[in-house]
Every structure is written in C-alpha cells, then in structure tokens.
Amino acid sequence: MELKIKNVCCIGAGFVGGPTMAVMSKFCKEIIFNVVDINQKRIDDWNNEDLDKLPVYEPGLKEIVSKTRNENLFFSTNVKESIKNADMIFISVNTPTKKSGLGAGKASDLKWVENCAREVSSNAIGHTIVVEKSTLPVKTAEVIQKILNSANQNNKKETSSFDVLSNPEFLAEGTAIKDLEYPDRVLIGGENKEAMLALSQMYQNWVPKKNILFTNIWSSELAKLTSNAFLAQRISSINSISAICEVTGADIREVSRAIGRDSRIGSKFLESGPGFGGSCFKKDILNLVYLSEYFGLMEVARFWEEVVNINTWHQSRITKIVVEKLFGSISQKKIVVLGFAFKANTNDTRESAAIKICKDLIMEGAELVIHDPKVNSIQIENDLQVKPSSENYCQDENYINNQLGKWRFSNNLNIFENAHAVLVLTEWEEYKSIKWDYVVKKMVKPAWVFDSRSIVNVDLVKKAGFNLWRVGDGIQKE
Numbered sequence: 001m002e003l004k005i006k007n008v009c010c011i012g013a014g015f016v017g018g019p020t021m022a023v024m025s026k027f028c029k030e031i032i033f034n035v036v037d038i039n040q041k042r043i044d045d046w047n048n049e050d051l052d053k054l055p056v057y058e059p060g061l062k063e064i065v066s067k068t069r070n071e072n073l074f075f076s077t078n079v080k081e082s083i084k085n086a087d088m089i090f091i092s093v094n095t096p097t098k099k100s101g102l103g104a105g106k107a108s109d110l111k112w113v114e115n116c117a118r119e120v121s122s123n124a125i126g127h128t129i130v131v132e133k134s135t136l137p138v139k140t141a142e143v144i145q146k147i148l149n150s151a152n153q154n155n156k157k158e159t160s161s162f163d164v165l166s167n168p169e170f171l172a173e174g175t176a177i178k179d180l181e182y183p184d185r186v187l188i189g190g191e192n193k194e195a196m197l198a199l200s201q202m203y204q205n206w207v208p209k210k211n212i213l214f215t216n217i218w219s220s221e222l223a224k225l226t227s228n229a230f231l232a233q234r235i236s237s238i239n240s241i242s243a244i245c246e247v248t249g250a251d252i253r254e255v256s257r258a259i260g261r262d263s264r265i266g267s268k269f270l271e272s273g274p275g276f277g278g279s280c281f282k283k284d285i286l287n288l289v290y291l292s293e294y295f296g297l298m299e300v301a302r303f304w305e306e307v308v309n310i311n312t313w314h315q316s317r318i319t320k321i322v323v324e325k326l327f328g329s330i331s332q333k334k335i336v337v338l339g340f341a342f343k344a345n346t347n348d349t350r351e352s353a354a355i356k357i358c359k360d361l362i363m364e365g366a367e368l369v370i371h372d373p374k375v376n377s378i379q380i381e382n383d384l385q386v387k388p389s390s391e392n393y394c395q396d397e398n399y400i401n402n403q404l405g406k407w408r409f410s411n412n413l414n415i416f417e418n419a420h421a422v423l424v425l426t427e428w429e430e431y432k433s434i435k436w437d438y439v440v441k442k443m444v445k446p447a448w449v450f451d452s453r454s455i456v457n458v459d460l461v462k463k464a465g466f467n468l469w470r471v472g473d474g475i476q477k478e
C-alpha cells in the first residue's frame with residue numbers, strides 16, 4: 001500500500017527545521033508544512049513581514065519563504081494541534097552535549113528529543129511516520145519507538161501507531177539552501193519499506209532517485225556522526241600540518257593544493273583556518289567518543305577525541321602568535337577583529353573559534369573592536385560573557401588600572417584608528433576588498449595583519465607596509 005503524505009509537522013524551527021521545511025514546501029506544493037516551536041520569539045521572527053528579520057540568515061532562504069509562507073508553509077507554536085493533523089512528523093530539535101550527570105561533556109542531551117516523543121505520543125492520531133532529523137546517538141530510534149508505543153497506554157481516546165525513520169540532515173550553514181536543493185545524497189534509515197518510500201517520494205520531487213540511499217536505521221544514525229567526524233578530522237589534520245609549515249618554510253595552501261589533487265584525498269575541506277566551529281562538529285565527535293567508551297572501545301575513543309583536542313590547541317596557538325608578534329604584550333593595545341561568526345554567510349556563532357580567541361585576547365589585556373556583518377553585539381556579549389565597554393577606551397579612567405582587556409562592537413569598518421593589529425577570523429567577502437594602503441596610515445607602527453583565513457591579498461598588504469602573518473605560512477618573513 002502506498003502511503004501518501006498530505007500534512008507534515010516539523011518540531012523545531014531552528015537552523016535545520018526552518019530552512020529544511022522551507023525547501024520542502026517549495027518542491028512539495030501539495031503538502032502542508034507546519035513548523036512548530038516552543039520559542040515564541042523564534043516563531044514571531046519566522047513570521048516577520050520584514051524578511052531580513054528571519055531568525056536564520058541563509059543566502060536564498062528569504063526568497064523561498066516569501067513565496068511559500070502562509071501558502072503551504074506555516075510557522076506557529078501550535079505544537080499539539082499540528083501533531084494531531086500530521087501524517088509525518090520531523091523531529092528537528094536541539095541535541096547539545098550534556099552539561100551534567102552521566103556522560104556530561106560528551107554524551108548528547110536527549111531531553112528535548114524525549115519531550116518531543118512524549119508530545120507526539122500523547123497527541124498523534126491514526127498512523128504517523130516519525131522522522132529523526134536531529135543528529136542523534138546510535139540506537140535513539142529505539143528509545144523514541146518505546147515512548148511512542150506507550151501512547152495507547154495513556155488513556156488516549158483515539159488509537160495511534162507509528163513508524164520511526166532516520167533521515168539525518170547534511171546541510172552546512174551558509175550554503176544550506178544549495179545543500180538542500182542539490183544534496184549529494186539523502187539518507188533514509190528504517191525498517192518499514194512503505195514508510196521509507198513515502199519519505200523518498202517527497203524527496204523525489206527534486207532529488208534524483210539515485211541520490212536517495214536506504215539503510216537500516218542504526219547505519220543511518222551512525223553515518224551522520226561519522227560524516228561529521230570525518231569532515232572535522234580533515235580540518236584538524238590540515239591545521240596540524242599548518243603548524244609544521246610555519247616552522248619549516250612550507251606553505252599550507254601549497255600543501256593543500258598538492259595533496260588535494262590526489263583523487264583519493266580530494267580537494268575539499270583542506271583549508272587551514274582558526275579551528276573549526278559550529279554547533280555540531282565538536283558535539284558529534286564527543287558523542288562518538290562517548291559511544292566508543294560506552295562499548296569499551298577506548299582506543300577508538302582516544303583517536304576521535306584527539307580531533308577535538310587539536311582544534312582547541314590550534315585556537316590557543318593563534319592567540320599566542322598574536323601576543324608574541326606584538327612584542328610579548330597586548331595589554332592596552334587595540335586589535336581589530338574581523339568576523340565573529342563560525343564561518344562566512346551565517347549569523348551563527350555557536351562554538352566559533354572567535355569566542356575562545358577573543359576571550360584569550362581579552363585575558364591578555366587587549367582592547368578589541370569586533371566587526372561582523374551579520375552577528376550583533378548582544379550575541380557577542382552572550383558568547384564572551386563580558387560586557388562591551390564604552391566606545392572611547394582612552395577616556396575610560398577605570399580601565400587604566402584594570403588588568404583585563406575589553407571589547408566593543410562596530411557594525412562598520414571605520415575602526416582602524418590607532419590599532420596595532422588586524423585579526424581576520426571569518427572569511428566574509430567584504431574583508432577581501434579592504435583598502436590596506438588607506439588602513440595602514442591610521443594604525444600604530446609596526447602595524448600587523450594576522451590572517452587566519454588566507455583571504456587578504458598578500459601583495460597589497462605587504463606593499464602597504466604591514467607585517468603579515470598568515471596561518472600555515474612558513475615562507476613569509478616580517
């Protein structure tokens with residue numbers, strides 16, 4: 001029997017739930033998509049008439065939302081009602097690392113997923129396909145199924161039955177819409193062929209059939225964690241090699257280019273940077289570490305844990321270099337920080353390398369002026385856990401005796417006056433066209449550019465008279 005999906009509910013209107021359902025609503029016009037969340041502010045933002053105020057910034061997103069919102073895509077806090085009406089429910093809630101209790105610091109906190117399963121269990125009517133969209137530890141589907149199965153024991157008037165599928169999301173932030181519209185593959189894990197086919201039918205509205213893979217449910221859950229672990233591992237690998245480049249005279253860009261031409265290695269994800277950020281790499285690897293430890297696979301656990309350790313070490317290494325190059329002290333020195341998002345084209349700062357690096361620089365006494373075209377001051381304050389200071393540092397008398405540094409935010413690039421250094425942390429396009437010959441005149445000499453993203457034009461920066469440090473560059477001399 002072919003199951004035809006007419007009404008979809010997505011629980012969780014975050015960086016995944018919002019864009020994913022927007023793209024589905026574009027390609028599956030005959031299906032109603034209700035995206036629900038317990039966060040009223042987030043829902044209000046999704047419903048904002050001003051499309052520049054959507055809670056997630058992704059190139060191409062607002063154009064889709066403008067066409068499908070209130071046509072077949074709806075954002076609301078009507079969780080119960082939407083569950084009742086749905087024949088397919090995506091669980092797309094957050095699964096952060098546990099902060100306390102068993103497995104703290106490594107295991108995923110499944111409290112939000114469990115709450116969703118209970119909500120679905122109590123409110124669903126008839127047969128419902130429940131799809132894991134969140135990234136989950138292997139075997140979570142079993143937990144979800146058990147909670148769902150308890151539905152009919154809860155004195156419910158209507159009977160209900162469920163199939164659980166795993167359909168992990170592989171989108172990357174900043175390219176979410178492109179990734180969703182042209183996915184390398186769509187992965188569907190499950191046991192019930194009809195349910196798997198029903199989900200596959202939806203994707204086939206825009207994804208070629210050959211790109212839709214079916215696996216068992218545990219393979220699907222594990223493939224998602226493994227995919228992120230492999231990607232993060234490449235970044236830690238290339239960042240570790242960048243440190244060798246700096247002491248040997250090799251250049252990481254040349255090394256990346258050379259190894260990337262080996263088709264077995266491939267050229268993607270070989271860009272050395274300030275260390276990987278984002279909400280998922282660290283959490284998903286630590287999840288894998290926890291899983292390995294749980295099954296007594298200690299060597300496997302240590303192998304993956306080192307990917308995270310190298311990343312943290314690499315971030316500290318950048319702070320150390322800035323301090324060393326500025327004559328061993330950055331106390332009361334103004335440093336312009338370009339970029340705070342964990343990568344370009346997103347307003348997301350979760351686990352951004354900028355958080356640790358800026359905190360460390362403030363601890364060293366620096367005065368930071370932080371610019372980012374999409375991240376705001378409130379977000380930066382939340383991340384740094386330090387209040388911004390007044391605009392004019394020099395007149396702040398309290399500052400003189402204060403050992404700690406400070407920071408302020410700027411939404412424009414008129415910020416180089418009296419700065420000792422510029423530190424590039426996010427590869428925003430607009431930083432590529434900075435007029436370095438103009439900027440250098442405003443700065444204290446010797447003026448430094450620290451480029452952790454390899455985006456500045458080396459010739460122009462050097463011609464302007466800057467000292468330049470680039471990640472993984474052993475050739476450059478002061």
Ligand code: NAD
Nearest residue numbers: 012013014015016037038039092093094095112134135169
């Ligand atoms: P997010 O924090 O941006 O969004 C999650 C949303 O779920 C929040 O708005 C929260 O209020 C809502 N929520 C939590 N419990 C709820 C409940 N019981 N009912 C209704 N709403 C509830 O998280 P995200 O970045 O969208 O990630 C979601 C999942 O997708 C995570 O498991 C993550 O690992 C995975 N993932 C994320 C990305 C990414 O790029 N961010 C990519 C692939 C996979």
Ligand code: UGA
Nearest residue numbers: 169170171172173235269270271273276277278280342343
């Ligand atoms: C990553 C994966 O790429 C997605 O496939 C996955 O779905 C997602 O995690 C998830 O599960 O959340 P995302 O974190 O959004 O996506 O962004 P990436 O492009 O992977 O970048 C992650 C971090 O690595 C960024 O800080 C980026 O600057 C850094 N990076 C990336 C490098 O330093 N060098 C590179 O070559 C590539």
